[in-house]
Amino acid sequence: MRQKKVFYVLLQSENCEKIQRLTYVTPSTKNIAIIGSTGSIGTQTLDIVAENPQRLRVSVLAAGSNVDRLIEQAVQHRPALAVIADESKYARLREALRPLGIQTAAGAPALADAMERDDFSTVVTATVGYSGLEPTIRAIRSGKDIALANKETLVVAGELIKRLLSTSESSIYPVDSEHSAIYQCLVGEDPATVDRLIITASGGPFRTLDAGQLQRVTVADALRHPNWNMGNKITIDSATMLNKAFEIIEARWLFDIPADRIEAVVHPQSIVHSMVQFCDGAVKAQLGLPDMHLPIRYALGDATRADAPERRLSVADYATLTFERPDTRRFPCLSFAYRALAEGGTTACTINAANEVAVARFLAGQLRFLDIYNVIEATLAATPFVAAPGYDDYVATNAEARRIATGIAAEMSAALS
Ligand code: NDP
Numbered sequence: 239m240r241q242k243k244v245f246y247v248l249l250q251s252e253n254c255e256k257i258q259r260l261t262y263v264t265p266s267t268k269n270i271a272i273i274g275s276t277g278s279i280g281t282q283t284l285d286i287v288a289e290n291p292q293r294l295r296v297s298v299l300a301a302g303s304n305v306d307r308l309i310e311q312a313v314q315h316r317p318a319l320a321v322i323a324d325e326s327k328y329a330r331l332r333e334a335l336r337p338l339g340i341q342t343a344a345g346a347p348a349l350a351d352a353m354e355r356d357d358f359s360t361v362v363t364a365t366v367g368y369s370g371l372e373p374t375i376r377a378i379r380s381g382k383d384i385a386l387a388n389k390e391t392l393v394v395a396g397e398l399i400k401r402l403l404s405t406s407e408s409s410i411y412p413v414d415s416e417h418s419a420i421y422q423c424l425v426g427e428d429p430a431t432v433d434r435l436i437i438t439a440s441g442g443p444f445r446t447l448d449a450g451q452l453q454r455v456t457v458a459d460a461l462r463h464p465n466w467n468m469g470n471k472i473t474i475d476s477a478t479m480l481n482k483a484f485e486i487i488e489a490r491w492l493f494d495i496p497a498d499r500i501e502a503v504v505h506p507q508s509i510v511h512s513m514v515q516f517c518d519g520a521v522k523a524q525l526g527l528p529d530m531h532l533p534i535r536y537a538l539g540d541a542t543r544a545d546a547p548e549r550r551l552s553v554a555d556y557a558t559l560t561f562e563r564p565d566t567r568r569f570p571c572l573s574f575a576y577r578a579l580a581e582g583g584t585t586a587c588t589i590n591a592a593n594e595v596a597v598a599r600f601l602a603g604q605l606r607f608l609d610i611y612n613v614i615e616a617t618l619a620a621t622p623f624v625a626a627p628g629y630d631d632y633v634a635t636n637a638e639a640r641r642i643a644t645g646i647a648a649e650m651s652a653a654l655s
């Protein structure tokens with residue numbers, strides 16, 4: 239059943255020509271909600287909306303706390319509703335948007351409630367971290383399609399999301415560049431012929447550093463990603479390579495393929511966005527410049543192609559594309575993917591919660607880079623494991639793991655000073 243959901247659009251897309259003709263003859267406007275509109279993915283999504291006013295319209299914009307940017311976006315895009323998660327910013331939002339007749343709301347429950355409105359059909363989940371889980375669940379329950387950037391939703395509760403999709407009209411279209419690449423490679427292919435997924439990783443800013451150098455890296459060093467310009471949290475996850483672990487987990491749930499058939503390979507140029515190997519040995523890859531507009535546009539087009547104004551890849555500019563095996567001794571966070579998928583239950587939820595705490599501490603200059611891994615490891619050892627979790631178990635595990643991780647990180651910080 240899950241396979242039907244995941245590959246539904248792939249099957250539709252087999253006849254690309256027909257779909258494109260239909261799109262051309264009957265251009266219809268798709269109404270969308272963007273949660274996390276003020277961030278890196280959110281603003282790039284709005285670029286695409288601005289280019290295609292006849293195809294895309296924003297019904298709901300939601301952000302965390304950047305109320306000024308949310309107001310600017312609402313003034314430009316005129317959604318029916320703007321939501322700010324940070325309730326302390328509500329008065330400012332309401333006063334700014336009332337004269338325009340734009341409804342406003344504040345708080346996480348209001349954001350989740352907004353997912354059940356009937357004035358849009360697709361939600362772009364561009365929030366960061368655990369905050370994406372409840373709105374995504376509510377959106378799936380009310381039959382919305384998901385353009386999924388918020389990978390943490392699948393990391394925390396992939397099994398639950400998979401169950402919900404099996405009884406919902408919703409489909410998920412990946413926004414993460416690697417998963418979009420895999421999706422594109424699978425179009426027109428029989429899922430039964432897939433042998434393995436090969437997820438590329440840039441290796442982050444510390445790819446070539448030795449263990450001693452990794453001890454001394456700073457926040458500024460870690461935020462200097464060589465190829466991608468992203469939000470702070472995912473940039474740190476890329477530096478620890480936990481981001482790649484999360485992407486392996488994400489791929490397991492998106493493509494319904496066991497962990498032992500998903501591998502990560504370091505590809506420093508970030509031109510090959512990922513690959514699929516088939517049963518006859520053939521490998522298909524999707525290439526492009528590192529630019530998230532392409533996967534966002536593809537997801538918003540329900541996995542169809544549209545003209546794009548961005549600079550294009552010229553392969554002749556790349557004399558060398560290289561691939562190497564990741565080093566899990568220097569980047570041990572990568573191994574959390576296989577541990578989480580082998581143990582199942584709430585293990586990945588605990589890893590995610592501990593990481594969110596540790597990354598926030600690291601960004602605040604209160605934790606060493608290598609201690610991000612240590613906080614996760616120690617939190618896993620101390621957090622109760624639930625083998626067959628329901629939604630409430632994920633909520634409880636997330637809260638408990640955060641509490642434990644906060645204590646562990648504080649002890650590590652104290653040892654530093
Ligand atoms: P950013 O940090 O740039 O943006 C995060 C967005 O989420 C902001 O709009 C922020 O609002 C909002 N937000 C934060 N906390 C909450 C909350 N509690 N409730 C509601 N909204 C909240 O992150 P990115 O855009 O880089 O990443 C977003 C997601 O996409 C992540 O899951 C990431 O892993 C994934 N992703 C990102 C890629 C990229 O290139 N950036 C690539 C692939 C995946 P505000 O700023 O107003 O506080």
Ligand code: MG
Nearest residue numbers: 414415416485
């Ligand atoms: Mg990615």
